[in-house]
Amino acid sequence: MGATFTATREALLRRQGLVFVAPGRATASERHLQAIELELAQLGYVASRRLRQRLATLAPDELALQPRLVAAALAAQVGANVRYTPLFRRFPEDVPRDTSELYLRKLLSHFLQAEGQPCVFCRRVGTTHVLSPCMHVVCDHCFDGANYSACPVCEHHVDRDSPFFKPGRLLQRSLPREKVRFKLLDLGEDLPAAARALFESFCARTQVMSPVDAGDLGAIADEFGEQVLAWLPDEIAVRENVARIFGALLRKCNAPATFAVARAHLATATDVLRTLAVFSGADPSLQGEVVRRRVQQPAPEQPAAGGLQARLKKVFAGQERLPKARTVTVVTHKYRFKVAPLPRPLRRAVLAHLESMHPDGLVEDMLRHRSYWQWLGQFLHPHEFAGRFPKVARAFATVRKKAPDGTPAPRFVGFYAAIEAAARAGDAAAMVERLQARPGELGRRFDHALRVAGADAGAQDVVISAFVAAAPRLANPLLLTLHGHLPARGRPTALRVFWPKGQVTKGTSAPDRRAPLAPRAIAAAGAAVERELLRRLADKPGFETCVLDEGLRDVVVPFNERTASRAAVSLPRGSRVALPAGEVVRLFLHWCQPEAGQTTDIDLSVAFYDESWEYVGVCSYYQLRFDGPDGQPIAQSSGDLRSAPFPDGAAEFVDVHRERAKARGIRYAVTVVNNYAGLAFSRLERAWAGMMLRSDLGGQHFDARKVELKFDLQGDNGVFMPLVLDVAESTMHWLDVYSTGQFEMNNVATSNKAITKICPEMIGYFASGVRISMFELALLHAAARGRQVIVRGAGRVRGFARMANESAEQFLRRIRAGEGATPSSPAASGAPVFAALVHGDLELPPGSVCYALFRDRVIAPIAASDLLS
Structure with missing residues (x-):
């Protein structure tokens, strides 16, 4: 292992608990082995007997390096690879009860406190200090320097060498006293075989890979290169996964030779486009890139001269202000990617493969992503080879709406236009006739076709018969989706939830105005689905x-994995997990700005609601404690840090006492991560949040052994609602859903409307059994x-x-x-x-x-x- 602790080894360690160690010829001391076991135990892991015996054969220098690399990878998985220092270092002790009083003190200090002058609050002399670089003057009698880790006034990180900051009476226990469920690590023997098995499992996926899977696939392709070509199966079920696999291989292997192998798997023009996107380092989902630009908005035009003089008098009298130009944020979507250099042999191979496709299918597929193909055509130069590849030249002319000579391209009517025309005409038979050529589309539009058929029993029979005949050709995820969907269609539902493609998940809802399906249609289709699933599994x-x-x-069967957050535990969106009684939920947040990057403020909050989703209270930067009637905290924050400078970043915590919340009449506690100001989540050096279950709140703020969930923050959206605690039922709902929010200044108050819409809708949707x-x-x-x-x-x-x-x-x-x-x-x-x-x-x-x-x-x-x- 040693210096060759590669990303593939890290993936197998993280996913399967396997540590690959070649046998040595030495004998390690028991003391060294116990030190390794102690380090692993602090992260919540224990080595198997086989792994311990193999480690015992290593020389001292190998034994010093290899377990350290393993521990570093395990620490990164749960977020233990950084320091967590909250604003209030003695958290959960000594958190101010009255946030309003604290805010007033900070405000007055900002505007009134001057260097060398008596403190504006206590009037003491010689107790004030100027902090750098914010230059705020703070009093060490009014603000406890032993409790703060940043400026008490602006809450930005400052030079900690100031005499204002004192060591403090921090607890010195190395680890809290907790009941820990350890995870086992075992010895891996054959790295290539394990990597091949994992790679083959990615190829066998019947849904789009998650970001974690895609990253691990790329790691295997980078490490094993052309060896991977021999591991490829005859079929890869999901088109986007095909692009992930061959795009990664094209970057590592001989491009024309690899594309020759890829051609058998690239059935459509979109497959080619996605593969070239991955080859270029772009995302194969083809969802575009969000571009935010700060532009200067000019001031309104001034009135005529006479009116201007009258207004100037009001300005000088303090009755009016002249309008000023302001800076606004403009958001656009860019449907293109930076294309990697395409060698001439690869360009010719791509054009030849496109030429081999059906001409109408080629044009229709390219029109689905017109902007991308218009952009990519500038690099493929199809009209330079128009004589050799005429179908490709025609397709690009249609996409560009004109040929190179300026003549307009002919109008094209494709497959989907014909389907929609039949649906508008109420002709279910015509719909089915078209859909039978594409079984997957028939399965996805089966419900729609039945609604088009209406009460006509004959038309219903045509649709049902076509579906039953197509069932053996439907993909497993589609069959499983229908397995959950069909039983729920016998009655109206209050809500429909849609899951549009995107870089993050924003479940969109609308009232369900669909007519229920006929019981006999549900029964016949449901029986066909279940029978086909059992037949396949029996093989x-x-x-x-x-x-x-x-x-x-x-636990919900995973779906829409493309937007799943990178997480230490692969918990599918919509799942519920039972939480043990008695333990306090400690939520944590860490983020770090890029080096020399823009100052970014992210806030961790918890909003509380009753059974009817009526707002009860909040624990956030503007209310650090949410207390019960007895004065005991239901929740308390570790303080609001408003910057996260590279390389250490910043951390925030919120403790939620579930039993106290339940006694207060609270039903739901919603975790909210708000982007208050600065960079989007996706542009930060790193950003994640998570949840621990703690019975001992003393000692270290962060205990890797007690991390139940750790998940990355991603995308450009301003409000992330990862999870909801149901304190009445002692469960956690994993939602993993974003809301667009505002460009800045997001908090629970501004997000309350989105919270009380999205959270109950998502919980109700998943509880309905439709998934x-x-x-x-x-x-x-x-x-x-x-x-x-x-x-x-x-x-x-x-x-x-x-x-x-x-x-x-x-x-x-x-x-x-x-x-x-x-x-x-x-x-x-x-x-x-x-x-x-x-x-x-x-x-x-x-x-x-x-x-x-x-x-x-x-x-x-x-x-x-x-x-x-």
């Missing part, structure tokens, strides 16, 4: 025993692949054994109904098992396949997305 390797946790009923749970997905696997299914939950363990000649459909219905259940135990017999767990707390036999939301003791678990393949 996978079988298991004698399957173990499922009922707690996964609250199926990981338990339901795992149950489909178990019914199709297992002989015995053990279900753990609610203090009981039930076992279901498949009967002789019992089909997967019959077995599935019986497990759902709880028929034939017997008390059981998850103890394994030694044969491999299939397991889907909330916490990986089982010792699994070799060869087992396990999904675990929290990895804990499970080594090399599969991802949730792997169960969709």
Whole structure:
């Protein structure tokens, strides 16, 4: 490992808990091994016996370096790779109770306190200090320098060498006294094999990869280069993933040779466009780039001379001000990317591949991304090769709306225009006739086609028959989406939620005005979907025993992974997680400005609401404590830092006492991260937030062992609502949703309307069951692949054994109904098992396949997305 601790090793460590260490020829001392174990334990990890034995064979210099690199990677995963120093260093002690009084004191200090003069509050002489570089004059009697880490007046970081700052009476415990659930690390033996297995799992994904997956894929491609070409499967299901894979390989390998392999996977012009985007270092989602420009807005025109004189008199009298020019922010979207140099052989290969496509399909596909193709054409120069590639030249002329000689391009009517025309005409049969050529579109528009058919039973039968025939050709994620969607369409719902593409998730809602679907249509389509899913899963390797946790009923099958926040735990959006009673939720935030970057102020707040989502209170920079009737804090902030200079950045914390909140009549506590001023989240050097569960609030502010969630801040939006605490049910709702907010000065008060709309809508949407749970997905696997299914939950363990000649459909219905259940135990017999767990707390036999939301003791678990393949 040593100096070769690559990004691939880091990915396998982070995802699977594997540490790759070549055997040495030395014998390490017990003292050194114990020091390594202690360092890992401080991060919440413990080494397996096999890993410890391998470490014991290393020479002292290797033993000093290798575990340090492992620890650094693990620390970065949970956010323990930076220092967390809040504004009030003795937090949660000594947080001012009256924020208004504190604000008034800061305001008066800013305007009235002068250097060398008595303090404006205590009138003492010789107690004031000038802080640099803000130049505020602060009194060490009125402001406790032992408690502050930044300027008490402006809350910006300053030179800490000032005599104002004092050591303080900080607690000296190295770690708080906490009950810790440690995660296991094990020895990895074959790095290329592990990297290949992970790469192949990315290729098998049946939905767009998350940012974490995409980064790990790029790491493997960079490290193994042309070796990866031999690992490619015959088919890669998702078009955007194709672009991720081959775009990364084109950057590393011989471009023309790699494109020759890629051609078999690039079915459309959009596939080519996305691949060239990744090759150029751009995002393959083709969602455009947000551009913010500060422009000077001119002052309004002045009135005529006579009117100007009259106004000037009012100005000199102090009755009016002359209008001034002001600076405003203009936001635009740019649909292009910086194209990497395209070697001439690669350009010819791209044009030749586009020429091989159907001419109408080529034009239609390019028109979907007209701006990108107009831009890319400047680099491909298609009309220089018009004689050699005439179809490509025609397509670019259509995209540009004119040929190089200036003649207008012919009007083009494509596939989707014909579908919309049939829908407007109320002709469901014509819709289906067109859609049958593209089964995926038929599946996505099945509900729409049924509504176009209306009450006409004959038209409904045409739509249903076409769908049932197309079901075997639909992708697993689409089948699973319909598996959750169809049962909910028998009755009107209060709300529809849409998930438009974008760099971050902004769930858009509207009233549901759709007519309910006919019960027979729902039954026929639902049966076809379930039957097809079970048939596909039955083709996978079988298991004698399957173990499922009922707690996964609250975990949603991942969707829209493109916008999922980078997180230490891959918790799918919309999921709920039960929280243990008694522990305090400590939320944390860290951000850092780029070197020589703009000063940026990000605020961590918690807004409180009752059962009806009526606002109750807030803990934020303008109210540092939110107290209950007894004066005890329901929540308190560590203070507002308004700058995060490179390289250390800044940190904020908020403690939420759930039991006190519940006693106060509070139901929901909403975590809100506001971009108050400065750079967007995506332009910062780093920015993340997270949640710890603490029973001992003393000692270190940040305890890596107790981090339950850590997630990156991303995108350009001003308000991020990552999670909601339901204090009545002791659960956490993971929403991972953004709101546009204002350009600056975002806080809970300005965001309250968005909070009380988005949060209840998202919670209600996911509670409706329209998105199926990981338990339901795992149950489909178990019914199709297992002989015995053990279900753990609610203090009981039930076992279901498949009967002789019992089909997967019959077995599935019986497990759902709880028929034939017997008390059981998850103890394994030694044969491999299939397991889907909330916490990986089982010792699994070799060869087992396990999904675990929290990895804990499970080594090399599969991802949730792997169960969709």
